[in-house]
Amino acid sequence: MTDTPLGPDQISGATPDNALRNADRAAAKDGPHDGPMLAADGTPLRRSLNRALRRQKLRALALVAPLLLFILITFVAPIADMLFRSVENQIVGETLPRTVAALDDWTFADGEPPDEAAYDALYSDMFLAAEAKTHTRLGGRLNYETTGISSLFRQAGRGVADIGEAQIEAIEDSSEAWDDSAFWAGLMLTGDEAAADTDLLADARARARIISGEPLAMPDETWPSAAAAAALPRTAVAYTEFALYTWSVDEDPPAEEDPWEAVWLSLALDLAANPDAPSAFSGAQAEALSAAQAALPPGTADFSFRDAFLEMDEDWGSLDVWGTIKAFGGPYTSGYFLSAADYSLNPEGVSAMPEDEQIYRTLFVRTLVMSLTITLSCILLGYPVAWLLANLPLRTANVLMILVLLPFWTSLLVRTSAWKVLLQQQGVINDILVWLGIVSDGGRLILINNATGTIIAMTHILLPFMILPLYSVMKTIPPSYLRAAKSLGATDWTAFWRVYFPQSVPGIGAGSILVFILAIGYYITPEIVGGTKGVFISNRIAYHISTSLNWGLAAALGSILLVLVLALYWLYDRIVGIDNVKLGG
Amino acid sequence: MTEAASDAFVAFERVQKSYDGETLVVKDLNLAMPKGEFLTMLGPSGSGKTTCLMMLAGFETATHGEIKLEGKPINNIPPHKRGIGMVFQNYALFPHMTVAENLAFPLEVRKIGKSEREEKIKRALDMVQMGHFGGRRPAQLSGGQQQRIALARALVFEPELVLMDEPLGALDKQLRETLQFEITRLAHDLGITVVYVTHDQTEALTMSDRVAVFDDGRIQQLAPPDELYEAPRNSFVAQFIGENNTLEGTLERVEGERCTVRLDSGEVIDAKPVNVGKAGERTKVSIRPERVEFDPELGPDAHTLKAEVREFIYMGDTFRTRLSVAGNDDFIVKTRNRADQVRLTPGQSVTIGWLPQDCRALDA
Numbered sequence: 001m002t003d004t005p006l007g008p009d010q011i012s013g014a015t016p017d018n019a020l021r022n023a024d025r026a027a028a029k030d031g032p033h034d035g036p037m038l039a040a041d042g043t044p045l046r047r048s049l050n051r052a053l054r055r056q057k058l059r060a061l062a063l064v065a066p067l068l069l070f071i072l073i074t075f076v077a078p079i080a081d082m083l084f085r086s087v088e089n090q091i092v093g094e095t096l097p098r099t100v101a102a103l104d105d106w107t108f109a110d111g112e113p114p115d116e117a118a119y120d121a122l123y124s125d126m127f128l129a130a131e132a133k134t135h136t137r138l139g140g141r142l143n144y145e146t147t148g149i150s151s152l153f154r155q156a157g158r159g160v161a162d163i164g165e166a167q168i169e170a171i172e173d174s175s176e177a178w179d180d181s182a183f184w185a186g187l188m189l190t191g192d193e194a195a196a197d198t199d200l201l202a203d204a205r206a207r208a209r210i211i212s213g214e215p216l217a218m219p220d221e222t223w224p225s226a227a228a229a230a231a232l233p234r235t236a237v238a239y240t241e242f243a244l245y246t247w248s249v250d251e252d253p254p255a256e257e258d259p260w261e262a263v264w265l266s267l268a269l270d271l272a273a274n275p276d277a278p279s280a281f282s283g284a285q286a287e288a289l290s291a292a293q294a295a296l297p298p299g300t301a302d303f304s305f306r307d308a309f310l311e312m313d314e315d316w317g318s319l320d321v322w323g324t325i326k327a328f329g330g331p332y333t334s335g336y337f338l339s340a341a342d343y344s345l346n347p348e349g350v351s352a353m354p355e356d357e358q359i360y361r362t363l364f365v366r367t368l369v370m371s372l373t374i375t376l377s378c379i380l381l382g383y384p385v386a387w388l389l390a391n392l393p394l395r396t397a398n399v400l401m402i403l404v405l406l407p408f409w410t411s412l413l414v415r416t417s418a419w420k421v422l423l424q425q426q427g428v429i430n431d432i433l434v435w436l437g438i439v440s441d442g443g444r445l446i447l448i449n450n451a452t453g454t455i456i457a458m459t460h461i462l463l464p465f466m467i468l469p470l471y472s473v474m475k476t477i478p479p480s481y482l483r484a485a486k487s488l489g490a491t492d493w494t495a496f497w498r499v500y501f502p503q504s505v506p507g508i509g510a511g512s513i514l515v516f517i518l519a520i521g522y523y524i525t526p527e528i529v530g531g532t533k534g535v536f537i538s539n540r541i542a543y544h545i546s547t548s549l550n551w552g553l554a555a556a557l558g559s560i561l562l563v564l565v566l567a568l569y570w571l572y573d574r575i576v577g578i579d580n581v582k583l584g585g
Numbered sequence: 586m587t588e589a590a591s592d593a594f595v596a597f598e599r600v601q602k603s604y605d606g607e608t609l610v611v612k613d614l615n616l617a618m619p620k621g622e623f624l625t626m627l628g629p630s631g632s633g634k635t636t637c638l639m640m641l642a643g644f645e646t647a648t649h650g651e652i653k654l655e656g657k658p659i660n661n662i663p664p665h666k667r668g669i670g671m672v673f674q675n676y677a678l679f680p681h682m683t684v685a686e687n688l689a690f691p692l693e694v695r696k697i698g699k700s701e702r703e704e705k706i707k708r709a710l711d712m713v714q715m716g717h718f719g720g721r722r723p724a725q726l727s728g729g730q731q732q733r734i735a736l737a738r739a740l741v742f743e744p745e746l747v748l749m750d751e752p753l754g755a756l757d758k759q760l761r762e763t764l765q766f767e768i769t770r771l772a773h774d775l776g777i778t779v780v781y782v783t784h785d786q787t788e789a790l791t792m793s794d795r796v797a798v799f800d801d802g803r804i805q806q807l808a809p810p811d812e813l814y815e816a817p818r819n820s821f822v823a824q825f826i827g828e829n830n831t832l833e834g835t836l837e838r839v840e841g842e843r844c845t846v847r848l849d850s851g852e853v854i855d856a857k858p859v860n861v862g863k864a865g866e867r868t869k870v871s872i873r874p875e876r877v878e879f880d881p882e883l884g885p886d887a888h889t890l891k892a893e894v895r896e897f898i899y900m901g902d903t904f905r906t907r908l909s910v911a912g913n914d915d916f917i918v919k920t921r922n923r924a925d926q927v928r929l930t931p932g933q934s935v936t937i938g939w940l941p942q943d944c945r946a947l948d949a
């Protein structure tokens with residue numbers, strides 16, 4: 001064995017790096033006095049070398065490209081997505097844009113629910129949301145923050161069409177014309193040559209696009225005309241929304257569809273608010289409008305959306321509901337991260353969760369402590385085994401290595417379930433202990449469904465990840481080091497501790513990082529043998545991903561876990577040094 | 586071995602060693618070394634040299650026999666209490682320690698105070714001309730420098746006995762020669778006893794007080810270098826040390842300092858009986874290439890034989906001629922490049938001759 005040290009400079013073969021290095025050296029030696037070295041064809045040497053190397057580099061890139069792509073798609077993109085999801089909160093602003101805008105001046109600290117304008121905005125937002133059926137999703141989202149909102153929204157979605165029933169019926173009965181869909185369309189196009197209110201149309205377009213999720217196939221229609229929008233402003237907005245939605249989502253021409261209740265109610269309110277409105281129109285349109293105006297029930301001018309919502313459910317007067325909508329109205333939120341740290345983002349601000357609902361911090365601490373314990377157990381159990389393997393004759397070592405790898409050949413679930421059988425109170429291990437008289441029959445040990453169970457089972461499962469790097473590092477430590485140490489006067493222990501052990505540290509480092517990082521994200525085993533006291537944060541993440549469907553919170557928990565791991569990695573680098581990690585050779 | 590083993594510094598007495606319980610790697614080793622001797626174990630690979638060294642150092646136990654240090658058996662003393670310095674072929678410098686820390690190691694485990702320690706380290710480094718390298722790591726040193734440090738480390742705790750197992754095997758020729766010289770100088774200056782293992786005969790001949798030629802788990806001959814070359818005791822040693830011509834034959838007569846051998850090709854020659862049996866037994870006759878002359882005028886005692894030139898090689902200071910003599914096609918003759926020396930051509934017939942005392946009859 002000749003272990004001549006080989007630094008990069010000692011490898012004198014024709015590697016690209018060495019070629020560059022040599023060119024540098026040549027350039028340095030020739031100095032500035034006689035310009036760059038020239039190749040045979042007269043181009044500067046460095047340039048022709050670079051050209052020659054570029055092909056090599058391109059080929060190298062082509063070789064790694066599939067993997068690079070794979071990693072980008074399956075690793076980098078999901079992590080980026082997770083980080084985004086943990087703060088993303090578009091849904092409130094997209095579903096209730098007018099309501100969120102109307103709440104601008106309102107704060108929870110006002111001590112009372114917002115004024116009529118907010119209820120008015122809520123009506124139009126909610127109507128569209130109910131048509132698009134997005135209100136239940138939003139209700140579900142806000143329900144994470146304040147329970148009860150989900151059912152409140154579902155109910156509102158059903159009830160919103162009934163608001164202003166009296167006004168709608170009055171208009172309907174006032175003239176036959178209102179039953180004609182085309183009449184409505186004509187009304188909105190009244191006036192001069194298509195002088196459309198483009199701002200209004202653009203707004204409505206933007207909303208319809210968010211709801212339908214695709215670019216609108218809607219031709220450049222011209223409602224509402226500027227005249228109609230001036231005379232009947234609410235109606236114009238409501239009709240445009242209806243028309244765009246009908247066209248883009250239902251793909252029906254609006255002139256063939258009955259307008260929504262919201263359009264009818266808007267017309268009633270416009271006519272009540274502006275007695276001169278019919279005069280902007282002429283002929284049959286003016287007649288129908290006048291008839292409708294005359295038929296309006298008394299009190300229409302003072303129509304209150306607030307009363308309508310409160311009648312539907314008293315909770316619409318609740319400060320908490322409005323506070324929640326306000327608190328989560330922004331496009332990004334710190335709410336998920338606060339929840340993940342056992343705080344809650346209330347309408348009043350940030351507050352700690354009640355003592356008995358604080359689970360995540362405990363879980364994070366437990367995950368870290370138990371992962372460290374598992375790593376430590378793996379070192380303690382794995383080190384002697386690796387040492388033995390590294391010092392046995394190759395043939396014996398290979399046989400034993402198969403035993404070490406054997407666990408990999410059985411399914412994780414089978415192994416974990418086997419531990420359940422072994423560790424339970426009536427299980428094999430307790431039976432043996434009772435039989436040996438170490439524990440009494442009444443005092444059988446609880447080895448499963450708690451932290452002990454998780455540590456035992458996970459140490460077993462992760463042990464090979466410790467032994468393999470340890471073994472391959474130990475294999476490279478020549479026995480002559482130990483002999484040298486002893487010949488220099490060291491006892492067996494000193495020789496081991498001062499000479500052998502320091503050289504095996506890179507193996508311990510690699511093994512520990514592997515085991516620790518695997519442990520910290522493990523969830524099948526803790527789920528099966530951990531009970532409630534032995535589950536990890538990852539079990540909670542899995543729960544939020546697949547059961548509660550609170551992906552934002554799951555993403556926040558995952559992000560915190562990621563940061564924790566990176567922080568520990570950094571700490572490890574500071575203490576041990578990351579170049580002190582070897583997987584062999 | 587004729588020395589009184591009892592007052593030797595190092596003594597192997599009837600030592601045997603087997604690793605597998607079936608074959609003996611070391612068979613009946615007897616060796617006694619006085620204090621201050623530089624003894625080299627020379628032999629082909631696998632002849633048991635390292636095993637002997639390891640038994641002396643305490644890393645292997647002798648299956649049979651006793652090893653004594655200063656008259657006391659050391660079979661049951663663990664290696665770290667033997668106080669024997671060792672230099673390994675791959676240097677075995679601890680890679681995670683600096684040069685100075687490597688040298689401090691044997692002193693620390695002996696609980697030597699810091700100031701004394703530093704003084705000794707400095708002295709040891711200066712001794713091998715590596716005074717400025719204390720802060721380096723082994724990986725930052727060249728092979729020769731590493732070997733010097735390994736030497737300094739083995740000497741820093743002032744052992745009386747130092748073992749070296751092919752310490753120069755991994756170095757190039759020039760460096761090897763420099764270090765050979767330095768090691769012998771140090772050994773003599775410090776008065777230490779050295780057991781040196783090598784498979785390189787030049788190294789063995791130039792460095793040692795005595796050389797033990799190993800083969801097949803036995804010492805074939807233990808003698809000073811000149812004696813080993815001039816008077817090999819058996820045909821293995823004659824073959825192994827230096828260049829040698831062998832002619833096989835049967836003994837006809839043995840009379841004191843003279844014997845007659847009938848070669849297999851029929852010629853009868855006189856030889857000096859060194860290691861032979863009775864008349865009628867087989868023997869190998871050994872003649873050094875530089876003791877053979879062409880067209881000899883050696884006097885009445887000399888022997889002459891007919892030979893045919895096979896190859897003539899010009900080597901600068903010498904000529905090597907390969908001849909076919911008495912059925913041996915590899916008979917080499919070395920002649921100095923003198924002005925009057927004729928250059929032979931292949932196929933040419935010549936007469937060669939030598940003095941009977943240069944022709945040694947050895948075991949078959």
Ligand SMILES: Nc1ncnc2c1ncn2[C@@H]1O[C@H](COP(=O)(O)OP(=O)(O)O)[C@@H](O)[C@H]1O
Nearest residue numbers: 604605610628629630631632633634635636637
């Ligand atoms: N640890 C060992 N186990 C089994 N056989 C060994 C061991 N070490 C050496 N041998 C055998 O003993 C013989 C002598 O080896 P060694 O002493 O190393 O020879 P040398 O150093 O002269 O080359 C060899 O045949 C070798 O295969």
Ligand SMILES: [Mg+2]
Nearest residue numbers: 631634635636
């Ligand atoms: Mg050897």
